[in-house]
Structure formats: structure tokens, C-alpha cells
Amino acid sequence: MSRSPAPPSAASPAGIRIATGGTVLGGPAGQQVLGPLDLTLTERRIGIIGRNGSGKTTLLRLIAGLVAPVSGQVSIDGIDPARDRRAAVARIGILFQNPDHQILFPTVDEELAFGLHQLGHSKPAAAKAVQALLQAEGRADWAGRSTQALSQGQRQYLCLMAVLLMQPATILLDEPFAALDLPMRLRLARRLAALPQRLITISHDPEGLHSCDRLIWLEAGAVAADGPPAAVLPAFLAEMQRLGALEGDDPAAPVLPC
Ligand SMILES: Nc1ncnc2c1ncn2[C@@H]1O[C@H](COP(=O)(O)OP(=O)(O)OP(=O)(O)O)[C@@H](O)[C@H]1O
Numbered sequence: 001m002s003r004s005p006a007p008p009s010a011a012s013p014a015g016i017r018i019a020t021g022g023t024v025l026g027g028p029a030g031q032q033v034l035g036p037l038d039l040t041l042t043e044r045r046i047g048i049i050g051r052n053g054s055g056k057t058t059l060l061r062l063i064a065g066l067v068a069p070v071s072g073q074v075s076i077d078g079i080d081p082a083r084d085r086r087a088a089v090a091r092i093g094i095l096f097q098n099p100d101h102q103i104l105f106p107t108v109d110e111e112l113a114f115g116l117h118q119l120g121h122s123k124p125a126a127a128k129a130v131q132a133l134l135q136a137e138g139r140a141d142w143a144g145r146s147t148q149a150l151s152q153g154q155r156q157y158l159c160l161m162a163v164l165l166m167q168p169a170t171i172l173l174d175e176p177f178a179a180l181d182l183p184m185r186l187r188l189a190r191r192l193a194a195l196p197q198r199l200i201t202i203s204h205d206p207e208g209l210h211s212c213d214r215l216i217w218l219e220a221g222a223v224a225a226d227g228p229p230a231a232v233l234p235a236f237l238a239e240m241q242r243l244g245a246l247e248g249d250d251p252a253a254p255v256l257p258c
């Protein structure tokens with residue numbers, strides 16, 4: 001498939017604009033998960049960091065248009081992703097933190113072809129693209145395989161392939177390497193680094209974040225720091241070390257239980 005990422009139209013502002021009054025999950029009487037945000041994201045590689053429950057996934061879902069803010073607006077290259085779902089699907093790909101929340105179909109081929117059907121590709125064209133992708137990935141034997149018979153890491157990899165196949169201009173990745181083995185991480189990290197698209201990646205791995213153009217640190221639904229990794233990472237790591245020492249029984253204990 002040779003379709004390149006859809007460029008923003010001349011009339012549309014390029015970039016992601018988030019000017020929201022807050023984001024509540026769990027219904028109108030639910031929990032305020034994100035506070036007011038005012039962010040303009042134009043960089044090509046953006047990382048999002050923060051503690052568990054700080055609102056990282058919710059921020060990605062807000063950008064993808066999967067949750068709406070209580071007030072204000074989100075726009076991606078000029079479109080409102082919550083209102084214009086058709087345009088959003090063509091422009092934004094999201095890899096969920098949990099592949100089981102993403103996978104809809106019983107077989108690998110159907111799962112991969114679904115996004116292409118949504119983009120208007122014919123069934124034979126989508127089937128051909130799926131076959132070519134599996135071949136190129138060295139996963140030709142996955143054709144026709146049950147999605148539920150794949151391991152957790154394989155399911156995550158399948159979801160990532162499905163997103164990449166659609167070639168959206170903006171790709172949102174929620175801990176993309178969490179369940180992958182080391183060779184797969186290295187291979188995918190190289191692959192993602194070479195992509196021309198805008199990538200917004202949530203990660204708990206500081207090593208992979210040094211090369212971001214911009215790093216946003218969320219704390220309790222608000223931006224705690226925002227800037228180049230060289231400025232944000234040292235402060236973040238120092239704070240995480242401090243908190244880890246406070247919560248642990250023994251600050252000198254090894255990080256891994258072995
Ligand atoms: N459907 C929901 N209804 C109510 N509250 C929710 C819902 N989903 C998430 N939350 C709450 O929103 C907060 C932020 O969740 P979110 O998943 O965005 O965090 P996160 O930073 O991605 O965490 P993690 O690192 O564990 O993935 C948490 O306190 C969580 O309990």
C-alpha cells in the first residue's frame with residue numbers, strides 16, 4: 001500500500017490544540033481525571049510521562065476524540081476528533097495500553113483489514129495489503145490465526161501493525177513496548193523512529209525518552225513540567241526516586257526482586 005499520511009489542508013492549522021476546561025470520566029457525576037489544559041503540540045516526537053493514575057491514558061483518549069472534555073476544545077490539524085469521527089479515524093491512530101481493549105475480530109487478517117475497510121479500501125485491496133504486511137514482518141504464518149491464541153505481547157504487536165497499516169498522520173502510543181520482548185522492542189523502536197508521522201508516546205521507560213522533541217510530565221491530571229527531555233527528565237527521575245524511597249521499606253533495596 002502506498003498511501004502516505006494525509007497532510008493537513010492548507011486551510012487547517014497543523015498540530016494538536018488542546019484548550020479544555022477539564023475531563024471527567026465515569027459519567028457526569030464521575031471523577032475529574034484531567035484539570036484544565038492549554039497545550040499546542042506541533043513537535044514530531046512527544047513523550048508523556050507520569051505516575052500510575054496521573055491521567056496519561058486519558059490525555060491520549062482526549063486527543064483521539066474517544067472522550068470529550070467538559071468544556072473547551074481539542075483539534076487535530078483543524079478537525080475536532082470527538083465530533084468528526086470519520087476524519088479522526090483517517091488521521092489519528094491509537095495503540096491502546098491493553099490490546100484486549102483494541103482487538104475486535106477473531107482472526108489476525110480480519111483485525112488488520114478492519115482499519116483499511118474503514119478508510120474505504122475494497123476487500124481485495126485490504127486483503128492484499130494485509131498479506132504484504134505479514135510477509136514483510138516475517139509473520140506470514142499469522143494469516144488466519146486466532147487473535148485469542150496469540151500471547152499478550154503478540155496481541156500488542158498485532159495492534160501496532162494494525163495502526164501502522166492505516167498510516168495515520170498522528171500516532172498515539174500508550175506504553176507500546178510494555179509487553180514486548182527485547183528483540184521486538186529494539187526492532188519496533190527503530191521502526192517507529194524512522195516513521196515520518198507525528199508520534200505521541202506514553203512510556204515508563206526513561207531510556208527511550210531522551211530522543212523526544214518534547215516531554216510532558218503529568219501529575220494528578222495537570223502538567224507538572226513540559227519541555228525538552230534534558231530539562232524535564234532529571235526533575236522527573238529525582239522526584240520518582242524520592243517517592244520510591246518514601247514508599248519502600250528499604251531505600252537501598254534492589255529495584256527488581258531478584
Ligand atoms: N472509566 C473511568 N471512570 C472513572 N475514573 C476513571 C476511569 N478510567 C480511569 N479513571 C481514573 O482516572 C485516573 C487516570 O487514569 P489514567 O488511566 O488516565 O491514568 P494513567 O496515567 O494512564 O495510569 P497508568 O500509568 O496506570 O496507565 C485514575 O485515577 C483512574 O482511576
Ligand SMILES: [Mg+2]
Pocket residue numbers: 056057058097174
Ligand atoms: Mg495508562
